[in-house]
Amino acid sequence: MAFPQWFPPLVRRASDWVDLQLSLLVEDLRRVAPLAHGKLLDVGCGDKPFEEIFLPFVSEYVGVEHEASFGLTDASQRGKGPDVVYDGYTLPFEDGSFDTVLNVQVLEHTPHPQRLIDEMARVMRSGGTLIMTAPFSFRLHEQPHDYFRYTPYGLRSMVEKAGLEFVEVSAHGGLFSVMAHKINVFLAFRIARVTSVAQQIGKHSHEGSTRESPRYWTFPVVGPSLVALTAGARLLDRWAPDPTEALSHLILARKA
Numbered sequence: 001m002a003f004p005q006w007f008p009p010l011v012r013r014a015s016d017w018v019d020l021q022l023s024l025l026v027e028d029l030r031r032v033a034p035l036a037h038g039k040l041l042d043v044g045c046g047d048k049p050f051e052e053i054f055l056p057f058v059s060e061y062v063g064v065e066h067e068a069s070f071g072l073t074d075a076s077q078r079g080k081g082p083d084v085v086y087d088g089y090t091l092p093f094e095d096g097s098f099d100t101v102l103n104v105q106v107l108e109h110t111p112h113p114q115r116l117i118d119e120m121a122r123v124m125r126s127g128g129t130l131i132m133t134a135p136f137s138f139r140l141h142e143q144p145h146d147y148f149r150y151t152p153y154g155l156r157s158m159v160e161k162a163g164l165e166f167v168e169v170s171a172h173g174g175l176f177s178v179m180a181h182k183i184n185v186f187l188a189f190r191i192a193r194v195t196s197v198a199q200q201i202g203k204h205s206h207e208g209s210t211r212e213s214p215r216y217w218t219f220p221v222v223g224p225s226l227v228a229l230t231a232g233a234r235l236l237d238r239w240a241p242d243p244t245e246a247l248s249h250l251i252l253a254r255k256a
């Protein structure tokens with residue numbers, strides 16, 4: 001079926017809004033983007049979904065990916081991707097080559113997370129900024145390459161071990177966002193089976209490609225449920241914040 005041109009962007013905006021994990025992450029990346037400067041390296045960039053947010057603040061945006069794991073993702077089939085690929089161990093750049101290092105939802109996918117942070121610290125110039133996010137409460141994904149979840153204290157300890165100065169850590173969502181996100185994922189992916197539709201509009205590109213057919217007949221129930229759960233979670237998290245729950249955290253660190 002051929003959709004009118006305006007339809008996919010509209011579906012994409014609606015699905016980004018109900019995707020609490022992504023929309024809260026993007027809000028926080030927009031907040032910290034003005035701290036990015038100079039030459040930026042996006043480590044584990046996937047199909048560079050956050051390039052537009054950072055481009056106004058940096059002189060160059062370079063994306064690097066772990067060749068083997070990127071090759072398994074839907075993003076690798078769709079054109080936009082990294083500028084450089086590597087073996088996942090030693091970043092192929094000289095010491096002190098970048099002013100900003102961005103690392104978004106990658107740390108859970110390497111069995112050697114401290115080594116990756118050490119490498120990111122190595123390629124940063126002094127005065128450089130690290131902007132890193134990692135999930136705290138998130139379903140298994142990109143299996144079998146899904147190894148860890150992170151607390152804010154774990155993230156702080158790891159960046160300090162790499163010789164960086166801790167600046168701040170922020171949480172994405174609270175108890176109600178965590179609960180709503182989990183139910184939304186169940187409804188969207190297990191009941192309505194929308195993964196292939198999501199990949200056609202550029203989402204879920206870090207998972208393997210799928211051709212599973214959506215269950216269109218569930219949409220009239222699943223769609224309104226997703227909207228109601230998302231709106232309710234956003235309101236309740238404001239009304240009754242719970243600092244012990246979050247979907248992800250963002251940590252900022254600086255190289256002295």
Ligand SMILES: C[S@@+](CC[C@H](N)C(=O)[O-])C[C@H]1O[C@@H](n2cnc3c(N)ncnc32)[C@H](O)[C@@H]1O
Nearest residue numbers: 044045046066069070088104105106109110206
């Ligand atoms: C959940 S995706 C996130 C992609 C992108 N940052 C985003 O937020 O859309 C995780 C990415 O980490 C990459 N990755 C896994 N291990 C890596 C490593 N050691 N170095 C760099 N990237 C890695 C995977 O190939 C995958 O594209």
